[in-house]
Amino acid sequence: MTAERLIDVKGLRKTFKQGLFIRRTVEAVKGIDFDVKRREIFGFLGPNGAGKTTTIKMLTGLIAPTSGEALLFGQRVPSAEARKNIGFLPENPYVFPYLTPREFITMSGNLSGMRGSKLARRTIEVLDRVGILYAADRQVRALSKGMLQRTGLAAALVADPEMLILDEPMSGLDPVGRKEVRDLIFSERDQGRTIFFSTHILGDVEAMCDRVTILRKGEVVVSGEIRELLRGDVLKTDILVAKLSDEGKASLSEAGFTVETRPGLSLISVTGEGAVGKVLRIALAADAEVVEVTPHRETLEDLFMKKAL
Ligand SMILES: Nc1ncnc2c1ncn2[C@@H]1O[C@H](COP(=O)(O)OP(=O)(O)O)[C@@H](O)[C@H]1O
Ligand SMILES: [Mg+2]
Numbered sequence: 001m002t003a004e005r006l007i008d009v010k011g012l013r014k015t016f017k018q019g020l021f022i023r024r025t026v027e028a029v030k031g032i033d034f035d036v037k038r039r040e041i042f043g044f045l046g047p048n049g050a051g052k053t054t055t056i057k058m059l060t061g062l063i064a065p066t067s068g069e070a071l072l073f074g075q076r077v078p079s080a081e082a083r084k085n086i087g088f089l090p091e092n093p094y095v096f097p098y099l100t101p102r103e104f105i106t107m108s109g110n111l112s113g114m115r116g117s118k119l120a121r122r123t124i125e126v127l128d129r130v131g132i133l134y135a136a137d138r139q140v141r142a143l144s145k146g147m148l149q150r151t152g153l154a155a156a157l158v159a160d161p162e163m164l165i166l167d168e169p170m171s172g173l174d175p176v177g178r179k180e181v182r183d184l185i186f187s188e189r190d191q192g193r194t195i196f197f198s199t200h201i202l203g204d205v206e207a208m209c210d211r212v213t214i215l216r217k218g219e220v221v222v223s224g225e226i227r228e229l230l231r232g233d234v235l236k237t238d239i240l241v242a243k244l245s246d247e248g249k250a251s252l253s254e255a256g257f258t259v260e261t262r263p264g265l266s267l268i269s270v271t272g273e274g275a276v277g278k279v280l281r282i283a284l285a286a287d288a289e290v291v292e293v294t295p296h297r298e299t300l301e302d303l304f305m306k307k308a309l
Pocket of ligand 1: 017018046047048049
């Protein structure tokens with residue numbers, strides 16, 4: 001059965017037709033494949049305009065695919081049955097301005113068939129979980145973008161769905177808010193949920209996802225387990241030393257290394273086998289102090305740039 005694959009997408013395409021007289025078509029999604037397994041944190045990445053939101057709209061049944069197949073919980077979309085197991089945060093969640101977060105979450109719960117004191121308790125629980133219980137009874141129009149985003153997240157959680165589909169959950173948040181959303185995603189997964197989320201900020205998610213698919217102009221450019229993708233070799237190593245004498249600098253230059261000056265420090269960036277040891281031996285022999293040795297590996301950004309060209 002498809003039970004372990006909560007999302008299964010094959011050859012999915014979406015073409016938008018625009019203009020009444022001069023027909024223009026936009027190929028937003030050009031036949032993509034990916035799948036999301038139970039209890040995964042899956043990152044759906046790519047720059048603005050890559051086709052992430054369009055794909056998510058097809059998955060959640062907001063728009064119909066032009067062709068291809070998208071299965072949710074083994075059922076072809078749009079499936080009202082599968083939709084019940086999903087908590088969805090849209091890209092720009094619309095929250096009625098004159099409602100309070102408590103009222104909005106209660107309304108979302110109602111739409112999922114929840115009622116009474118159980119819903120009231122669950123509303124408080126999810127508002128607390130996303131960190132806005134203190135603002136539960138303020139009108140939404142007085143809330144910041146970050147608080148709106150959290151209200152949207154609480155609405156996605158209220159019915160205790162098996163899977164969360166979050167479109168840019170970190171957008172509009174400051175670094176602290178982004179970290180809080182990351183922690184929330186981790187803890188929801190620990191409680192057994194599957195999380196599928198999109199983002200255009202590649203660097204934000206390297207330490208988060210089990211697997212990723214990176215889109216560019218409607219096509220998949222990179223796909224796989226993050227550990228596999230980022231397993232690559234060390235690209236360069238930065239060596240920071242203090243108290244490097246002029247003789248020390250001269251010996252390093254003689255040995256073919258470039259010494260850059262930083263406030264109170266010297267930076268030597270090296271590549272290739274044995275270079276780190278050579279630099280350290282020369283620096284130490286010149287009585288310098290080694291402050292930091294930092295290896296740099298390929299990032300998702302690097303990988304994307306490489307594959308996207
Ligand atoms: N309703 C629409 N009509 C026409 N073009 C659209 C529509 N929605 C999205 N697009 C286009 O499809 C492409 C992908 O958009 P989108 O899925 O929103 O990207 P992302 O979410 O990755 O930023 C863009 O070029 C966008 O302009
Ligand atoms: Mg989008």
